[in-house]
Amino acid sequence: MLGYERKVVDALSSTTDPDERTAVVAWVEGSLAAMPELLRAGVALGSVVLGLWASATGKEGHRLVEALEASPLPPVRLHLRLLRSLVLFGDLELAPGARP
Amino acid sequence: MTTRAAEVLVIGSGAGGATTAAVLAEGGRSVTVLEEGPALEPGSVEPFSLDELARAYRHRGSSAALGAPPIAYAEGRCVGGSTEVNSGLWNRLPEPLGERWRVERGLAEFTPAILDRYADLVEGWLGVGRVPGALPPSSAVLERGAQAMGWRHEEFPRAFRYDDRGRGTKQTMSRSVLPRATSAGADLIAGMRVHRLVLSGGRAVAVEAVRTHPDGSREDVTITADHVVVCGGAVQTPALLQRSGLRRGIGPGLKVHPTVKVVARVPEVLDHDDVPMERITEFAPSIAIGGSASRRGHLGLALSDAGVDPMGLLDDWEHRFVYYACIRSDAGGRVRAIPGVPTPLVTYRLTDADMSRLARGLVHLGEALLAAGATELHASATGAPVARSVADLGVWWDALDRKRANLMTVHLTSSVRMTERPDEGGVDSFGAVRGVDNLRVSDASILPEAPGVNPQAAIMTLAARNADHLLGSL
Numbered sequence: 055m056l057g058y059e060r061k062v063v064d065a066l067s068s069t070t071d072p073d074e075r076t077a078v079v080a081w082v083e084g085s086l087a088a089m090p091e092l093l094r095a096g097v098a099l100g101s102v103v104l105g106l107w108a109s110a111t112g113k114e115g116h117r118l119v120e121a122l123e124a125s126p127l128p129p130v131r132l133h134l135r136l137l138r139s140l141v142l143f144g145d146l147e148l149a150p151g152a153r154p
Numbered sequence: 155m156t157t158r159a160a161e162v163l164v165i166g167s168g169a170g171g172a173t174t175a176a177v178l179a180e181g182g183r184s185v186t187v188l189e190e191g192p193a194l195e196p197g198s199v200e201p202f203s204l205d206e207l208a209r210a211y212r213h214r215g216s217s218a219a220l221g222a223p224p225i226a227y228a229e230g231r232c233v234g235g236s237t238e239v240n241s242g243l244w245n246r247l248p249e250p251l252g253e254r255w256r257v258e259r260g261l262a263e264f265t266p267a268i269l270d271r272y273a274d275l276v277e278g279w280l281g282v283g284r285v286p287g288a289l290p291p292s293s294a295v296l297e298r299g300a301q302a303m304g305w306r307h308e309e310f311p312r313a314f315r316y317d318d319r320g321r322g323t324k325q326t327m328s329r330s331v332l333p334r335a336t337s338a339g340a341d342l343i344a345g346m347r348v349h350r351l352v353l354s355g356g357r358a359v360a361v362e363a364v365r366t367h368p369d370g371s372r373e374d375v376t377i378t379a380d381h382v383v384v385c386g387g388a389v390q391t392p393a394l395l396q397r398s399g400l401r402r403g404i405g406p407g408l409k410v411h412p413t414v415k416v417v418a419r420v421p422e423v424l425d426h427d428d429v430p431m432e433r434i435t436e437f438a439p440s441i442a443i444g445g446s447a448s449r450r451g452h453l454g455l456a457l458s459d460a461g462v463d464p465m466g467l468l469d470d471w472e473h474r475f476v477y478y479a480c481i482r483s484d485a486g487g488r489v490r491a492i493p494g495v496p497t498p499l500v501t502y503r504l505t506d507a508d509m510s511r512l513a514r515g516l517v518h519l520g521e522a523l524l525a526a527g528a529t530e531l532h533a534s535a536t537g538a539p540v541a542r543s544v545a546d547l548g549v550w551w552d553a554l555d556r557k558r559a560n561l562m563t564v565h566l567t568s569s570v571r572m573t574e575r576p577d578e579g580g581v582d583s584f585g586a587v588r589g590v591d592n593l594r595v596s597d598a599s600i601l602p603e604a605p606g607v608n609p610q611a612a613i614m615t616l617a618a619r620n621a622d623h624l625l626g627s628l
Contacts, residue, residue, distance in 0.1 A: 068465060081204060084208065084214070085214045085216055088208075088213050088214040088216065089213055089214075089216050089217075090213055090216075090217055090218075090497035091495050091496060091497050092492065092495060092497065092499055093216075093217075093218060128557060135458070138458060139455055139458060140216075142451070142454045142455060142458055142464065143204070143451040143454065143455055144204070145454075146449075146450040146451040146453075146454045146468070147203065147204045147449065147450065147451040148204065149450075
């Protein structure tokens with residue numbers, strides 16, 4: 055998982071328990087690594103570009119997520135949506151009592 | 155490098171591969187089945203869980219057909235293939251569709267009587283039945299909605315066996331058909347990824363593979379074979395054939411059932427450990443309406459697809475459920491093997507008519523759910539307004555556009571279509587690859603079109619028929 059991706063995952067995860075948070079990050083990392091190679095390459099390229107942009111603008115944490123959500127560029131929102139989906143699924147399924 | 159030999163080599167152990175192996179092994183042939191994924195003890199993986207995604211799915215379920223919009227899809231990757239992770243819904247190939255394929259594709263021995271004979275055979279192996287007793291609440295919602303709308307609906311049978319107390323066990327390939335094959339002498343090898351078929355003199359003489367052992371070590375393996383049957387599914391099969399230098403009719407024509415979802419909130423508490431088996435069939439075969447996995451994670455994802463923050467809405471998650479409308483699309487896609495890249499590129503271009511049909515399905519789904527008593531509906535189109543009344547559904551027609559629709563599918567077919575017209579597909583009436591004497595395909599990829607229903611029954615029926623045909627020629 056790239057540094058930018060880790061920052062966004064950290065910002066997106068609503069889990070406060072440190073162990074659960076570690077498990078969620080590991081889940082996202084494993085899922086990104088398991089993606090089809092071409093899709094992963096596209097996501098990684100997006101992460102590099104957005105990481106440079108985030109560094110240049112100094113945006114981090116929730117401010118970064120808010121800026122991504124408000125982007126007029128659909129690929130930026132799609133990139134965020136992918137990471138959000140992985141984090142959300144991990145947050146919800148790794149939480150206590152997730153089993154039906 | 156290890157070298158082995160097989161009389162009949164079956165690549166893939168899902169619905170097509172397991173059935174092929176069982177028919178041939180019980181017919182007295184020496185069969186070796188290769189499966190890329192791991193062998194999982196039946197019942198050892200919790201259905202619809204993260205563990206299942208990690209262990210039983212290819213790419214942890216995160217694949218996508220590129221297009222506008224992209225379509226997320228999932229494939230099983232373990233012994234038993236997608237039958238280990240699907241809902242087990244069982245729909246024989248609709249007779250009018252089979253008849254159309256017979257006429258339009260010139261398919262031989264494709265009459266209802268012949269297809270029924272093989273469907274009977276595999277149903278006898280599996281056990282196919284309906285849930286004993288009353289419908290679970292999540293199914294009852296669909297039944298109630300259809301009845302209120304005056305629409306046709308039915309409870310679909312499933313490949314399940316039920317005990318005296320009504321507890322069901324899904325008859326996955328690893329529980330049912332693969333044991334038949336191995337009892338008859340078939341050899342099943344897990345962790346074996348086939349990279350390429352070795353073609354020589356118009357025959358597939360061997361396969362080159364890498365075996366991953368349980369300890370993680372890897373071994374190059376070459377297996378010679380008298381006959382090869384490829385059963386890797388609608389994405390992996392054409393990719394393997396293309397990597398082996400076969401391209402005519404291999405890869406184009408991919409079909410999926412594009413699916414749009416709605417999260418419904420209803421007054422009653424719903425069951426979340428299974429999928430609904432009730433379906434609204436009023437608009438079949440062009441549109442099917444049903445329900446899907448709805449653990450908290452699935453609900454969260456579906457709500458996120460609607461563009462809302464799911465966390466606040468999940469306090470009452472036991473009252474919420476994910477329902478869907480899926481369509482038979484006019485569009486087609488393509489599978490392309492990329493040199494040096496293990497995973498093929500999959501593309502799919504929905505037509506304007508498909509988008510319109512999806513919107514119609516979405517609105518009809520909303521109508522049924524509201525008629526069933528749902529109080530709040532979120533559609534999987536970013537920014538689509540929440541619907542609390544039929545009047546609110548009007549804007550959904552426009553909300554489902556190419557930029558905002560969040561679509562998925564679990565049914566992929568037709569990338570190596572069966573036809574007697576060589577320009578229209580990759581294999582003949584019995585799955586034989588043209589130009590290669592001893593090579594056949596038997597999986598979802600040979601279906602001439604997406605059937606509009608869960609394809610497992612059609613895949614197994616055709617696999618049994620085609621294996622029987624092969625058996626007769628050996």
